[in-house]
Amino acid sequence: MTRKLSLTPYLFLAPALLVIAVFVLYPIVAVVYYSFTDYNIVTPPEWIGLKNYQQLVQDPIFWQALRHSFTYLLVTPTLIVLCILLAIVVNRKLPGINVFRALYYIPVISGSIAVGIAWRLLLETNGLLNSVLIWLGILQDPIQWLAEPAFTLPIAMLLTTWLGLGYYMMVFLAGLQNIPEELYDAALMDGCNAWQKHWYISLPGLRPQITFVAVISSLAALEVFNEVFILTGGLGGILNSGVTMVFYLWRQAFRLQHAGYASAVAMALLAITLAFSIVNIRYLERGTEAD
Amino acid sequence: MAPAKTLTLPGGAARRLLENFFWYVVLCLVASVTVVPFLWVLLTSLKGPHDAIYAVPPQFIPHDPTWANFIRVWNQLPVGYFFLNSILVAVSTVVLNLLFTSLAAYPLAKMKFRGRDVIFYLLLATFIVPPQLTSIPSFVLAVNVFHYYDTLLALIFPSLATVFNIFLLRQAFKTVPNDLIDAAKIDGASELRIWWNIVMPVIRPSLATAAIFTFVNSWNDFFWPSLMLHTRENMTLPVGLVALQGMFASDLRGVAAGVVMTVIPILIFFVALQRQFIRGLSGAVKG
Numbered sequence: 001m002t003r004k005l006s007l008t009p010y011l012f013l014a015p016a017l018l019v020i021a022v023f024v025l026y027p028i029v030a031v032v033y034y035s036f037t038d039y040n041i042v043t044p045p046e047w048i049g050l051k052n053y054q055q056l057v058q059d060p061i062f063w064q065a066l067r068h069s070f071t072y073l074l075v076t077p078t079l080i081v082l083c084i085l086l087a088i089v090v091n092r093k094l095p096g097i098n099v100f101r102a103l104y105y106i107p108v109i110s111g112s113i114a115v116g117i118a119w120r121l122l123l124e125t126n127g128l129l130n131s132v133l134i135w136l137g138i139l140q141d142p143i144q145w146l147a148e149p150a151f152t153l154p155i156a157m158l159l160t161t162w163l164g165l166g167y168y169m170m171v172f173l174a175g176l177q178n179i180p181e182e183l184y185d186a187a188l189m190d191g192c193n194a195w196q197k198h199w200y201i202s203l204p205g206l207r208p209q210i211t212f213v214a215v216i217s218s219l220a221a222l223e224v225f226n227e228v229f230i231l232t233g234g235l236g237g238i239l240n241s242g243v244t245m246v247f248y249l250w251r252q253a254f255r256l257q258h259a260g261y262a263s264a265v266a267m268a269l270l271a272i273t274l275a276f277s278i279v280n281i282r283y284l285e286r287g288t289e290a291d
Numbered sequence: 292m293a294p295a296k297t298l299t300l301p302g303g304a305a306r307r308l309l310e311n312f313f314w315y316v317v318l319c320l321v322a323s324v325t326v327v328p329f330l331w332v333l334l335t336s337l338k339g340p341h342d343a344i345y346a347v348p349p350q351f352i353p354h355d356p357t358w359a360n361f362i363r364v365w366n367q368l369p370v371g372y373f374f375l376n377s378i379l380v381a382v383s384t385v386v387l388n389l390l391f392t393s394l395a396a397y398p399l400a401k402m403k404f405r406g407r408d409v410i411f412y413l414l415l416a417t418f419i420v421p422p423q424l425t426s427i428p429s430f431v432l433a434v435n436v437f438h439y440y441d442t443l444l445a446l447i448f449p450s451l452a453t454v455f456n457i458f459l460l461r462q463a464f465k466t467v468p469n470d471l472i473d474a475a476k477i478d479g480a481s482e483l484r485i486w487w488n489i490v491m492p493v494i495r496p497s498l499a500t501a502a503i504f505t506f507v508n509s510w511n512d513f514f515w516p517s518l519m520l521h522t523r524e525n526m527t528l529p530v531g532l533v534a535l536q537g538m539f540a541s542d543l544r545g546v547a548a549g550v551v552m553t554v555i556p557i558l559i560f561f562v563a564l565q566r567q568f569i570r571g572l573s574g575a576v577k578g
Binding site for chain 1: 310331392395404413418425426428430434482507510533536547554
């Protein structure tokens, strides 16, 4: 292998690396610095040492946000199970199956803001859900779905799940279609029934996709913002019932002008996503290289 | 498909018909879950002042259908600007981002040079950094350094290069045979020519995948645009939609009309490019 020192590869990389350096690498360094300062974005940051972190560990809302973000991770296993089942269903060669695949994909394309507002119209006190439930005799009086603290987070998680169904279904569908037909034939010869066939052939065959979905959807769950923002009207829900890590970061930085404190929240978020990803990234890397 | 093979028994046709019927029922049930919210919004947007939004039993079909809600929204908010801004940002982001990331992905896939692994792992590491984490310094940069707060440039600049696309395209470049590149080198082509004339055409399907995903992400992006865009005329659709929701808080028909107006164009785009969407996905996961 001759290693000729040529400028060419660096010139190819330069524009993209410059952008990433300015908009990703520099901000990471800056956030670390801001987290040790008192900073309101308008006046220059003032060094205060560990004060933000001391405040952070004593901040009940921060712990609440942390708890909510961890709870939010339940979205990941839910999505994996639902989407594998859905992919198995839409993998059947039925006439018109493409129409159904497309229908399931509509929420993905429409985006969380439009879909979130659509959900609000259903969940309003005088929305469709209440009128259907009262009509069916399940409810006596309308429920304030969006104002009830106990419902805020579950509804947001349901919305996230609903938004992701189509996308992750397609991921698993693509995976299913890569599994060689002969494996299923062999399983049938060995006397597997329909369920066993999927358990012994489809699930192991979908391993790379399961890893991919686990990584991507758990990162997305830890970073959730839009759903909470829309469903709570930007307020985070009554008694902070919908406040997640990113929502708290956003409120501290851009609503309360506590950019220094928000940076400490950001550092906590970074630590969590890092810890969470280190194991997963290895798998993702292996999946990438194997191909 | 495998399941059908078990059913080629005598009398299997009837059983198969029954089974298919069962699957259609399942498919329709799931479809109703994904489609009903949109259908309700669409019907609400067409309701006149005498149609009930809330009634027991619920009223689905407007008795008094009208375009008035759409006209009211259109007149009170610069929805046309929202569209133009969204298109402008999405298109320029896609074009420039693909240019930057495919340039960067090529040497990572096909050249040997000092620091390649360092750069690769550095990029991989940034992949897991939550994008919102960088928003605080990015905000400061936008206001104090680049002075593009409240302009569309604030949306385009930070998305000129994304690590996801670099990895996706690097993966695509890796599948290009080395012989093809070597042959061009012997013919005396420069690296830049090889990249543009030889290798880029080969990975066109992956470029299409990256383009579609980048477009949809840009179109639906909210967090950063909502921080940057302040003046109504400068807003993109999701930011404008939230402004509309605030403005029409007590006018559910107007809110519904706004949602319909923003969702329909992207759905048309999706239906037109559905094949590429679905084919592209299998490629995206491998990468």
